[in-house]
Amino acid sequence: MNIGVLGTGMVGQAIAARLAGLGHEVMVGTRNVAETLARTAPDPMGNPPFSAWHQHNAQVKLGAFAEAAAHGELLFNCTGGGASLAALKLAGEANLNGKVLVDIANPLDFSQGMPPTLSIVNTDSLGEQLQRAFPQVKVVKTLNTMNAHLMVNPSQLAGGDHTVFVSGNDAAAKATVSELLQSFGWQDIIDLGDISTARGTEMLLPIWLRLFGALQKPMFNFKIVR
Amino acid sequence: MNIGVLGTGMVGQAIAARLAGLGHEVMVGTRNVAETLARTAPDPMGNPPFSAWHQHNAQVKLGAFAEAAAHGELLFNCTGGGASLAALKLAGEANLNGKVLVDIANPLDFSQGMPPTLSIVNTDSLGEQLQRAFPQVKVVKTLNTMNAHLMVNPSQLAGGDHTVFVSGNDAAAKATVSELLQSFGWQDIIDLGDISTARGTEMLLPIWLRLFGALQKPMFNFKIVR
Numbered sequence: 001m002n003i004g005v006l007g008t009g010m011v012g013q014a015i016a017a018r019l020a021g022l023g024h025e026v027m028v029g030t031r032n033v034a035e036t037l038a039r040t041a042p043d044p045m046g047n048p049p050f051s052a053w054h055q056h057n058a059q060v061k062l063g064a065f066a067e068a069a070a071h072g073e074l075l076f077n078c079t080g081g082g083a084s085l086a087a088l089k090l091a092g093e094a095n096l097n098g099k100v101l102v103d104i105a106n107p108l109d110f111s112q113g114m115p116p117t118l119s120i121v122n123t124d125s126l127g128e129q130l131q132r133a134f135p136q137v138k139v140v141k142t143l144n145t146m147n148a149h150l151m152v153n154p155s156q157l158a159g160g161d162h163t164v165f166v167s168g169n170d171a172a173a174k175a176t177v178s179e180l181l182q183s184f185g186w187q188d189i190i191d192l193g194d195i196s197t198a199r200g201t202e203m204l205l206p207i208w209l210r211l212f213g214a215l216q217k218p219m220f221n222f223k224i225v226r
Numbered sequence: 227m228n229i230g231v232l233g234t235g236m237v238g239q240a241i242a243a244r245l246a247g248l249g250h251e252v253m254v255g256t257r258n259v260a261e262t263l264a265r266t267a268p269d270p271m272g273n274p275p276f277s278a279w280h281q282h283n284a285q286v287k288l289g290a291f292a293e294a295a296a297h298g299e300l301l302f303n304c305t306g307g308g309a310s311l312a313a314l315k316l317a318g319e320a321n322l323n324g325k326v327l328v329d330i331a332n333p334l335d336f337s338q339g340m341p342p343t344l345s346i347v348n349t350d351s352l353g354e355q356l357q358r359a360f361p362q363v364k365v366v367k368t369l370n371t372m373n374a375h376l377m378v379n380p381s382q383l384a385g386g387d388h389t390v391f392v393s394g395n396d397a398a399a400k401a402t403v404s405e406l407l408q409s410f411g412w413q414d415i416i417d418l419g420d421i422s423t424a425r426g427t428e429m430l431l432p433i434w435l436r437l438f439g440a441l442q443k444p445m446f447n448f449k450i451v452r
Binding site: 161 | 416
């Protein structure tokens with residue numbers, strides 16, 4: 001499938017590499033291609049710059065947000081939560097309409113220091129905000145509740161015996177996304193309901209961040225035992 | 227141990243019965259003893275009234291909030307989140323000071339309909355609010371992330387292979403509470419850190435409520451796979 005991945009950070013890199021490895025035609029979208037390629041410093045988390053990653057993933061194309069959105073039959077939002085709405089506007093509504101948008105972003109607010117709080121919370125969610133802004137897009141919130149490496153290769157932890165959630169208004173879009181998740185290795189996919197259930201998964205971030213501190217490692221996940 | 231359990235609802239009943247069964251001397255506290263005993267109708271969730279429960283748990287004493295607080299060397303807050311601060315004020319600071327208060331309440335706001343939202347969230351928590359209001363009390367937030375029956379008997383689900391969290395500023399208090407949790411059957415107890423980490427566990431409620439809807443049963447829990 002032709003897939004557009006919006007965002008060049010750790011999440012965008014992990015998703016793009018995995019999709020390309022599964023045989024999809026992937027284009028990563030960024031605000032400014034020249035600036036993205038010119039960065040040589042690691043990001044604040046110590047991850048290598050996009051250009052270094054791209055040397056090992058040359059089959060993945062890089063383009064402006066609008067180019068990547070036009071390329072994709074299905075799109076991933078891997079931008080930061082605070083930048084997602086602006087990125088999607090740059091991608092262009094005409095390039096998004098009618099398509100499935102897999103929204104992985106969390107509306108983290110780092111302005112008050114660590115740990116971050118949520119800038120949208122409780123009575124709304126980023127997933128709903130994006131769905132309202134682009135009513136013709138089929139937003140499916142998922143994968144926003146674990147580390148990027150685990151998103152695309154869940155079997156590296158406990159043989160994949162843990163859970164991923166999907167939220168969205170369109171049943172066919174959720175089925176498409178669930179197939180993609182299964183191709184990543186996900187075995188336990190829980191459909192929480194409509195896009196308003198993204199409130200619940202975005203609100204997992206505060207305990208995720210505290211667990212990261214308590215466990216001293218990012219390779220963990222929630223499993224819903226039932 | 228002498229233990230005071232504040233709150234006569236489903237959570238207070240489950241906690242009080244379990245503690246009494248383990249040999250503790252339990253007094254349940256309520257706002258108005260006569261009114262509590264006079265209620266004959268089930269609660270809005272269909273649970274039997276306190277008086278019916280009390281017939282099968284006659285070894286548990288019932289008293290006003292202040293009596294139960296004075297009775298307990300250790301206290302459980304099993305009141306509704308919106309009523310907790312008022313209940314603790316009725317219990318009386320002198321009856322609380324120096325003691326461990328196990329806070330199980332969640333600040334659910336039902337005023338906007340179902341599912342409820344949180345009345346305290348993101349940059350604060352009920353656990354922190356109680357700790358600020360009673361600085362000489364050792365507040366430990368725990369057990370607020372699963373069904374009441376599971377709180378006190380975790381082994382009935384997957385042999386107990388799932389997780390409970392503790393948050394609090396006092397290490398000795400958390401150790402005391404963890405021993406009590408182990409006596410309930412809890413095997414996987416994660417210390418998230420100080421009382422501000424209660425934000426994370428209280429913010430699990432929105433996804434808990436959606437999972438309750440998706441799974442159509444309350445007997446499930448989070449396990450942190452790592």
